[in-house]
Amino acid sequence: xxxxxxxxxxxxxxxxxxxxxxxxxxxxxxxxxxxxxxxxxxxxxxxxxxxxxxxxxxxxxxxxxxxxxxxxxxxxxxxxxxxxxxxxxxxxxxxxxxxxxxxxxxxxxxxxxxxxxxxxxxxxxxxxxxxxxxxxxxxxxxxxxxxxxxxxxxxxxxxxxxxxxxxxxxxxxxxxxxxxxxxxxxxxxxxxxxxxxxxxxxxxxxxxxxxxxxxxxxxxxxxxxxxxxxxxxxxxxxxxxxxxxxxxxxxxxxxxxxxxxxxxxxxxxxxxxxxxxxxxxxxxxxxxxxxxxxxxxxxxxxxxxxxxxxxxxxxxxxxxxxxxxxxxxxxxxxxxxxxxxxxxxxxxxxxxxxxxxxxxxxx
Amino acid sequence: xxxxxxxxxxxxxxxxxxxxxxxxxxxxxxxxxxxxxxxxxxxxxxxxxxxxxxxxxxxxxxxxxxxxxxxxxxxxxxxxxxxxxxxxxxxxxxxxxxxxxxxxxxxxxxxxxxxxxxxxxxxxxxxxxxxxxxxxxxxxxxxxxxxxxxxxxxxxxxxxxxxxxxxxxxxxxxxxxxxxxxxxxxxxxxxxxxxxxxxxxxxxxxxxxxxxxxxxxxxxxxxxxxxxxxxxxxxxxxxxxxxxxxxxxxxxxxxxxxxxxxxxxxxxxxxxxxxxxxxxxxxxxxxxxxxxxxxxxxxxxxxxxxxxxxxxxxxxxxxxxxxxxxxxxxxxxxxxxxxxxxxxxxxxxxxxxxxxxxxxxxxxxxxxxxxxxxxxxxxxxxxxxxxxxxxxxxxxxxxxxxxxxxxxxxxxxxxxxxxxxxxxxxxxxxxxxxxxxxxxxxxxxxxxxxxxxxxxxxxxxxxxxxxxxxxxxxxxxxxxxxxxxxxxxxxxxxxxxxxxxxxxxxxxxxxxxxxxxxxxxxxxxxxxxxxxxxxxxxxxxxxxxxxxxxxxxxxxxxxxxxxxxxxxxxxxxxxxxxxxxxxxxxxxxxxxxxxxxxxxxxxxxxxxxxxxxxxxxxxxx
Numbered sequence: 001x002x003x004x005x006x007x008x009x010x011x012x013x014x015x016x017x018x019x020x021x022x023x024x025x026x027x028x029x030x031x032x033x034x035x036x037x038x039x040x041x042x043x044x045x046x047x048x049x050x051x052x053x054x055x056x057x058x059x060x061x062x063x064x065x066x067x068x069x070x071x072x073x074x075x076x077x078x079x080x081x082x083x084x085x086x087x088x089x090x091x092x093x094x095x096x097x098x099x100x101x102x103x104x105x106x107x108x109x110x111x112x113x114x115x116x117x118x119x120x121x122x123x124x125x126x127x128x129x130x131x132x133x134x135x136x137x138x139x140x141x142x143x144x145x146x147x148x149x150x151x152x153x154x155x156x157x158x159x160x161x162x163x164x165x166x167x168x169x170x171x172x173x174x175x176x177x178x179x180x181x182x183x184x185x186x187x188x189x190x191x192x193x194x195x196x197x198x199x200x201x202x203x204x205x206x207x208x209x210x211x212x213x214x215x216x217x218x219x220x221x222x223x224x225x226x227x228x229x230x231x232x233x234x235x236x237x238x239x240x241x242x243x244x245x246x247x248x249x250x251x252x253x254x255x256x257x258x259x260x261x262x263x264x265x266x267x268x269x270x271x272x273x274x275x276x277x278x279x280x281x282x283x284x285x286x287x288x289x290x291x292x293x294x295x296x297x298x299x300x301x302x303x304x305x306x307x308x309x310x311x312x313x314x315x316x317x318x319x320x321x322x323x324x325x326x327x328x329x330x331x332x333x334x335x336x337x338x339x340x341x342x343x344x345x346x347x348x349x350x351x352x353x354x355x356x357x358x359x360x361x362x363x
Numbered sequence: 364x365x366x367x368x369x370x371x372x373x374x375x376x377x378x379x380x381x382x383x384x385x386x387x388x389x390x391x392x393x394x395x396x397x398x399x400x401x402x403x404x405x406x407x408x409x410x411x412x413x414x415x416x417x418x419x420x421x422x423x424x425x426x427x428x429x430x431x432x433x434x435x436x437x438x439x440x441x442x443x444x445x446x447x448x449x450x451x452x453x454x455x456x457x458x459x460x461x462x463x464x465x466x467x468x469x470x471x472x473x474x475x476x477x478x479x480x481x482x483x484x485x486x487x488x489x490x491x492x493x494x495x496x497x498x499x500x501x502x503x504x505x506x507x508x509x510x511x512x513x514x515x516x517x518x519x520x521x522x523x524x525x526x527x528x529x530x531x532x533x534x535x536x537x538x539x540x541x542x543x544x545x546x547x548x549x550x551x552x553x554x555x556x557x558x559x560x561x562x563x564x565x566x567x568x569x570x571x572x573x574x575x576x577x578x579x580x581x582x583x584x585x586x587x588x589x590x591x592x593x594x595x596x597x598x599x600x601x602x603x604x605x606x607x608x609x610x611x612x613x614x615x616x617x618x619x620x621x622x623x624x625x626x627x628x629x630x631x632x633x634x635x636x637x638x639x640x641x642x643x644x645x646x647x648x649x650x651x652x653x654x655x656x657x658x659x660x661x662x663x664x665x666x667x668x669x670x671x672x673x674x675x676x677x678x679x680x681x682x683x684x685x686x687x688x689x690x691x692x693x694x695x696x697x698x699x700x701x702x703x704x705x706x707x708x709x710x711x712x713x714x715x716x717x718x719x720x721x722x723x724x725x726x727x728x729x730x731x732x733x734x735x736x737x738x739x740x741x742x743x744x745x746x747x748x749x750x751x752x753x754x755x756x757x758x759x760x761x762x763x764x765x766x767x768x769x770x771x772x773x774x775x776x777x778x779x780x781x782x783x784x785x786x787x788x789x790x791x792x793x794x795x796x797x798x799x800x801x802x803x804x805x806x807x808x809x810x811x812x813x814x815x816x817x818x819x820x821x822x823x824x825x826x827x828x829x830x831x832x833x834x835x836x837x838x839x840x841x842x843x844x845x846x847x848x849x850x851x852x853x854x855x856x857x858x859x860x861x862x863x864x865x866x867x868x869x870x871x872x873x874x875x876x877x878x879x880x881x882x883x884x885x886x887x888x889x890x891x892x893x894x895x896x897x898x899x900x901x902x903x904x905x906x907x908x909x910x911x912x913x914x915x916x917x918x919x920x921x922x923x924x925x926x927x928x929x930x931x932x933x934x935x936x937x938x939x940x941x942x943x944x945x946x947x948x949x950x951x952x953x954x955x956x957x958x959x960x961x962x963x964x965x966x967x968x969x970x971x972x973x974x975x976x977x978x979x980x981x982x983x984x
Contacts, residue, residue: 128376171387173379228420231405231413244421248590269406276395283391291384295373299380307387314394321401 010059010356012289015348018282019055019333023048025275026334032241033255033262033336040255040336047338051345058349062357063298066350070114070121074141077114080107081148108149108157109343113350115145115161116304119168124297129173138169153199156315156329163311168304171290206325222258225250227322230264230272237268255336257328260320272317275334279313286348289355298354305347312344422599423589426561429580430525432607434539434570436616437644437845442539443571445525449501451509452494455486457518464516465497471512472505474498477662484660488547494520499659527564527658533651534619537679538612538643538781538843540569541654558582561604567657568679570610570843573782577847580607609848613642621973622647625966626953631933632680633951634826634841635970638939640860641830641839643779644947645970646823648680683785685819686952689908690747690959691937692768692814694877695828696755697740699767701873705758708876711739714750720757720805727753727809730909744880745887747907749813756812761803764812765791770866771828772838773820778861779841787824790817815911825950829937833904833945835874836866878904882942885964892936892964901975901982904945905938905967907959910952931955936963940971941982947974 006013027041027048034040084107119138126134142165150158170179194203229245238244243265245251254262263271286306293299309332316331318324330337332344405413434443451468458464465482468474474497482497489495501509501521509521527542529535542564549565550556559565561582566572583604587595622633626649635644652669661669669677678684700706716734718727729735729749735742743751756764769775774789788794790811792803810816820828823841831838839860846857868874881904884890891907910933934956939948949967956962977983 127371128379167387171380171383173383225420227405228413228416230402231409232417234406234410234414244588245417248421248588248596250420250590264402264406269402272402272406273399276398280391280395284388287384287388291381293380296371296376296380299377303380303384303387307391310391310394314398317398318401321398321405323397323401 007356009056010352011056012059012285012352012355014285015282015289015352015355018278018285019052019345019348022275022278022282022333025278028240029259029263029266029334030255030336032243032266033246033259035247036241044336047341048333050338051341054342055345055349055352058346059352059356061350061353063294063301063350063354064357066117066301066353067121067124067297070117073110073114074118077107077111078145078148081111081145083107085148085151106339108145108152108154108161109339111145111149111161112157112164112308112343113305113346115142116164116168116301116308119165120297120300120304123168123172124295124300128296129175130169135169135174135178138165138172142166142169150197153202154328155202156327159315159327160308160311160329164304164308167307168300171300171303171307172296222252222326223319223322225252226258226261226320229261230321233265233268233271235269237264237266237271240266242266257316257326257330257335258320259335260317260331263334264321276313276317279310283310286351289351293354294359302351302354305350309344309347421588423587423595425585425587425595426557427583427585427601427604428561428563429582429604430606431527431542431564431580432578432609432850434578434610434612436612436614436619437642438615438617439611440616441530442535442612442614442616444528444530446528447523448499448526449506449521450496450524450526451498451501451505452496452520452522453482454494454518454520455489459517461486464519467512467516468497468509468519471508472498472501475662477664481660481662485544494522496659499526529654531616532653532655534616534623535614536569536651536654537648537681538569538614538619538646539654540571540573540781541567541657542571543567543657544660564658568783569781570612573780574610574844578607578610581605606850609850611845611848612843613637613640613644613845614646614843615644615974618645618970618973619647622951622966622970623649623651625969629956629962630674630680630954631952631956631963632684632822633949633966633970634681634823635947635949635974636826636830636841638830638834638945638948639837639839641841642845642860643841643843644974646681646781646843648678648682648684650674650676652676679783680952680954681822682779682781682783683821684952685785685787685821686933686935687816687818687910688773688814688820688825689910689933689935690749690814691825691906691908691935691950692773692818692828693744693747693752693812694832694881694906695768695771695773696752696759696764696812697744697880698832698868698873698877699759699764700740700755701870701876702767702868703759703763706740706755708740711737712743712751712754714738714748716750718750718753718809720809723806725806727806741876741880741883742889744877744906745883745890747884747891752812753809756808757805759808759812761790761792761808761811764808765789768828770864771831772824772863773828774818775824777823777827777841778863779823780843784823785821787821788817788819814908822950822952825935825937825952826948829939829950830945830948831866832874832877833939833948835871836868838863838865878942881906881938885938891960892938894960895964895968899968900980901940901971902942903938903940903968903971904942905936905964907964908935908937909933909957909959910935912955928955931957934959934961934963936960936967938964938967938971940975947971 030044031041118141122138122141123130142162146158146162149161225245229251243262245265246254246262251258251261263275283306290299290302290306293302312329312332315324315327316329319326330340333341430445433441436442465479478498482495485495506521529539544563545565553559558581566575581604584602585598586600588597588599589595618635622645631649633645633647637644656665714729714735716729716732735746735748738748738751769789774787776784776786795801795803807816811818827841840863846855848855882902885892885903885905886896887893892905912930912932934953936959937950939945949970951963951966953962975982
């Protein structure tokens, strides 16, 4: 009976199970990070419900439909990004939101799904590996929304949008030699970006990352305090609700971007390993779904989405533990906050849809 | 490109994708391993380092100021205490705009300009996260008004603190002194600055300064957990501070009050000693000031008014005022004459109202223009004849006068346990050669022997030499503090009187000679202080004196009325009583008082009455 229900709802059980465990773990940490405030948990639960709902809805959408919608969605997305730049609402020093009266909508979030969809759509129609011309067009498909988002400015999302598109390209078997030369080309590009496209605060973040102690009470404070939190957690942690860094307000952004530091402090390395294992299981399942995809569009899209998820996890934990500069990405399904969770869950909805909408093979 | 062609090959695509998925899986694994390595570095290798940092973040060691010891008079009357009072304090680090906060406070309670001025002064040298006081002694209503509005006043706190308070204010200001906020110089000079890490006040003058080390106590510590904004969340461990020692003084505030009242608005100073023990029974300098003004920082206006006043209320005349002792030293010079066998009690000198040296036409005048006639030592003391002492001085010579009076303590610091005592001056040949680069002139010996000229003495010194005389040469260092009580162990420390090198005398009968003459000063028919002997139930030995404020030209009439009050002579009086068993020695000066017998002596009588008589006016046993 239940099996039938799951089949009809197009749910991938291993993925759902992993996500639910992750969400439960996230709520546990959030309860501590948010100073045991129950209202916070309630709000997060509500968001999770919405996010799971979105996942369920997308799981019902046939991948072929997504294939048909991809160019339209991409067009709408670009239009919205332009609209944001022209008439968006300013919040936290950046223009990211479109005020739709009822809700504030962040078009850049949508692009995390639409860009890999569009690249997959474009490449899937053509031979794989793609020709140079196709590759350049595919790169432009990625670059346009990335630059529009970076201009808002929202470096974290731009990074994710770009990487989601790039991953699709990589999955499309672009030759390694090309990838190598592209990486070489990135170095002067990075210098140009540093010089002309970065805001002062973004440069500051990079500089602070290189030497956090240079400004211990200013920009370096986040990193220093989160490293102290993680490091003092040790192997087994200080115990749930016992983190001094978190509870004595030394740790900034502890319920949002820096929530991993709370985990590291209270549950120690063991807790962090449990979390990483959970993420790995989810990613492995995602890759398996991708490999089992029936056509190139499905495979490229699901591969791009799952690797984006990996980037999410790696960049967040990397920045909180001082391995990467602070770019302002939440830890998926753990951090407090709504819009990015909805996107992440939507991508899992697409994965589930790809896994559960199998056409009978023609011989 | 040609190899793959333009046609799609689903099987090859699937195969290629699988390869890339394997690469992706390996890449993902590498990233995860990277993260795990990073975590291992932070949480295992550097764990100890970060644990220390986290502890430092969280745990603060805060010093706790000890409670300052109390000061009592000899009868247990509190002279200095610690009163809980509410003060409004600001943590500058938590205030966004100081100007706005101050004006917001100003709308709720009264904040004077001098409060603000002092606040900014303290603000300049405050330690990080230290509270800087803006207002002291808030009333209950003011506390309530601030409390109600606290949510709008970030960084503003009301704290209950112990504030030093001197219940008797001006009456004890010149003895007990006061504490004030520690300044940078004092902080630098501290022997053990860590003991003062929580202390805000330090003894500035008087007993408060002299006994700072005993009064202060030992600092305590508490380990507290603080949050990122430095707020204390809970106390983890506490080492309580040890309170300072309590001091019990020899001072009797009853006498102190009697003396202060007896001055009746005149300027001057009085010191009363117990001859056998050196105990300071009273030490009064008039006018005085309210020592409480200085505790939390005096404002400029009040300070200016006090410091520029012609009456010099801040000046401790008893300790630092240096006056010519005048005729009060005549008994000592007389004793020197007897001791050096220059004269006997039988010897007499004719007094015509002036004295002249050979080969010198300068007339050394007697205060009594018509002269005292044929006069001996006793009557010369009783009537304060100058001519007799001019002659005696000539015979003794400056060397013998100087060394003899110095032996009593004239021109030397008594060593009293109060800081800032002035030394006075007993001139000598040697002194004049060194300081004036001149030889000693014979005429200077004459005026020195009647206590004029270069000789200077503080009221304390005069009391000390009088006490030494009363104790028949036994010299005891004056002591303000009687005993010290350690509050933690209740242990009582009573320093024994410090005996200084005394005055030896060949024939003790000579003490009685001088005592008898001094008794006649008060009780005799012609005594210069006879007006105080009315209804006196005990015998007083005394000597009046006047100290010239300015010199009078030769042959000039001395008309007191014509001289402005400020230019009048200082009136002096020394005395001890009862004569046969001296229990109190009093010395005093009334600035521009004119006559020692008429102005100064009655004050001494009141003080001695207060000490020696019971409520019914009978001599205490």
